[in-house]
Amino acid sequence: MKASKRVDELASEILEIQKIPAAERLRIEAVIRSYKQKAKDAAEERDEALRQSELLASRCDFLVGLRDRTKAKDWAKPKRIKSGRAAAVYLLSDIHSEEKVEPSEVNGLNEYSLDICDKSLKQVFSRNLMLTEDARHLVNIREGVLWLGGDMISGHIHDELRERNQLSPLAACRWVGQRIHSGIKFLAEHGGFDTLTICTSHGNHGRDTIKNRSAGECDRSYEYDMYLELRDATASIKNVKWQVGSGYHNYLDILGRNCRFHHGHKVKYGGGVGGVTVPLYKAIYAWNQKIRADINFNGHFHDFASPRMDVVLNGSVIGYNSFAIDIKANYQPPMQAFCVIDRDRGLTRALPVFAR
Numbered sequence: 001m002k003a004s005k006r007v008d009e010l011a012s013e014i015l016e017i018q019k020i021p022a023a024e025r026l027r028i029e030a031v032i033r034s035y036k037q038k039a040k041d042a043a044e045e046r047d048e049a050l051r052q053s054e055l056l057a058s059r060c061d062f063l064v065g066l067r068d069r070t071k072a073k074d075w076a077k078p079k080r081i082k083s084g085r086a087a088a089v090y091l092l093s094d095i096h097s098e099e100k101v102e103p104s105e106v107n108g109l110n111e112y113s114l115d116i117c118d119k120s121l122k123q124v125f126s127r128n129l130m131l132t133e134d135a136r137h138l139v140n141i142r143e144g145v146l147w148l149g150g151d152m153i154s155g156h157i158h159d160e161l162r163e164r165n166q167l168s169p170l171a172a173c174r175w176v177g178q179r180i181h182s183g184i185k186f187l188a189e190h191g192g193f194d195t196l197t198i199c200t201s202h203g204n205h206g207r208d209t210i211k212n213r214s215a216g217e218c219d220r221s222y223e224y225d226m227y228l229e230l231r232d233a234t235a236s237i238k239n240v241k242w243q244v245g246s247g248y249h250n251y252l253d254i255l256g257r258n259c260r261f262h263h264g265h266k267v268k269y270g271g272g273v274g275g276v277t278v279p280l281y282k283a284i285y286a287w288n289q290k291i292r293a294d295i296n297f298n299g300h301f302h303d304f305a306s307p308r309m310d311v312v313l314n315g316s317v318i319g320y321n322s323f324a325i326d327i328k329a330n331y332q333p334p335m336q337a338f339c340v341i342d343r344d345r346g347l348t349r350a351l352p353v354f355a356r
Contacts, residue, residue: 078137086139086348087254088132089339090187092124092180093149093263093299094316096205098165098172101321109331110320114166118179120317120355124336125183127353129190131338135349139342144193145254146184149299149314150203150263152176152223157205169206173226181233188237198234199243199252200227203300204265212265218246251291255343260293264300264313271328277307284311295347297339304335306350312337317355 101112135141153172156162167175188196204212206223218224224246231242243252250261267283269276284296296311302324304315319334334356340349 080137082140084139085143085255085343086135086141087143087145087341088128088135088141088191088193089145089147089254089259089297089341090128090353091147091149091297091299091312091314091337091339092183093147093201093203093314093336094151094302094318095121095176096151096154096316096318097176098167099154099161099318099321100164100166101318105322106320106325110334112318112321114175116356117176117317120334121179121183124317124353124355125186128336128338129187131351131353132191135340139340139348141340142192142194143255144187144191144196145252146187146196146198147261147297148180148198148200148223148227149261149297150201150223150265151205151299152180152203152226153206155205155207155222157207157210169208169222173206173222177226177230181230184230184234184240185237188234188240193239196240197243197252198231198240199250199261200224200245201248201250201261201263202227202245203263217248249287249291251293254295254341257294257341257346258292259295259297259341260287260291261297264298267298267300269301276301276303276313277305277311280311280313295341301329303330303332304337304352306337306347309347312339312347312350315352319355 095117096112097117098114099112101110103109103111132141132144153169153176154161154165155169155172156165165172184196184198187193200223202218202221202223206226207213207217207220208222209220213220224244227242227244231244234240234242243250245261248262248266252259252261267276267280269279272278280296280298284293287293294310297314298312299314299316301313302316302318303313305313307313314337315332315335317334317336320329320331324331333354335352335354338349338351338353339347342348
């Protein structure tokens with residue numbers, strides 16, 4: 001009954017609308033559309049107002065947070081650290097003091113003479129102390145180690161060396177020994193060390209035989225004799241002590257780290273593209289089966305590098321020469337190495353010391 005009544009009402013309303021003239025109906029429809037648009041616009045304005053209100057509220061929260069935050073303090077200038085304990089390690093090897101290098105033979109890449117060698121050694125020792133003072137900003141360094149790593153002279157092991165060297169082997173040992181002696185006194189006096197330990201390795205050039213020997217190398221080495229004379233000459237310097245190596249390896253405890261020093265000529269490298277590190281790592285692995293070393297130092301290859309935290313290869317004082325061209329060695333400026341061994345952290349620095 002109710003549905004039927006509602007149908008009758010709608011039918012009556014339709015009849016009434018049909019009685020409205022067409023023009024009037026169009027006007028009414030236009031008014032209705034206008035009110036609908038206004039309602040839609042009002043809803044959009046309301047939504048935009050709500051969005052802006054939320055944005056302003058978040059900005060207010062941010063500004064309140066800035067007002068309430070604690071201001072960071074200004075940083076003070078750092079002071080030199082007096083705690084901790086470390087040792088400075090100076091690598092000195094492959095000087096080849098009496099050998100001469102003519103610029104014309106190496107395309108102008110290098111020049112070497114007794115005068116240049118003298119100036120280079122002074123610069124190496126001076127820069128070593130500069131680097132030590134720099135390292136003392138981070139750790140307390142009261143111990144020094146100077147490694148005399150061999151090939152201090154070139155000797156007469158090749159024909160061209162016998163023909164062209166500026167001094168005979170014995171004279172070369174006296175000449176370079178005097179300068180090393182001055183360097184030791186310089187480090188002991190100005191280095192600020194409680195102890196300056198000098199450990200040695202003989203090289204393959206300072207021998208009086210044509211070929212290397214597996215046993216008794218030190219008995220045929222001019223350098224070994226030079227080390228013994230230097231040890232006696234510096235006996236009166238209170239903070240200097242020596243560990244002269246008579247075998248190929250010289251092991252030295254530095255702040256609890258067992259350090260292996262060797263010249264490097266027992267590592268057989270044939271110029272492979274993998275570099276000297278491949279045969280060197282194999283040698284270290286084999287040696288560690290007998291006596292394990294925490295850090296390894298060597299020279300011989302005239303190529304400064306520290307490929308990993310337990311290996312440091314020293315450069316040379318002589319620099320690039322004709323022999324380097326023959327063996328296709330990489331060019332590297334004349335340089336030695338400066339290292340820091342921290343008691344708690346091990347090897348923390350291995351830096352080049354440019355000789356020229």
